[in-house]
Amino acid sequence: MISSxxxxxxxAMAILGPFAAGAMRQFVVNDEVYAFFLVGGVLLGLVGLFGFAAFERDELIEHERNLRGER
Structure with missing residues (x-):
């Protein structure tokens, strides 16, 4: 349940990170400051994608072990 x-x-991080970076464009006037928000949003999205993929991979490995009867 905790893994879910x-x-x-x-x-949510994968979806909302880049969305928040794009939405901040309306509020941030300076382009140099917006670049930090853009990089942060994209990196937050990537962390969300990689974290989700890592949990999915671990669940798949555990499922395959259970099917083979190991453990």
């Missing part, structure tokens, strides 16, 4: 919560958090 983490997967939900990572999925």
């Amino acid at each position: 919560g983490f997967k939900l958090i990572f999925a």
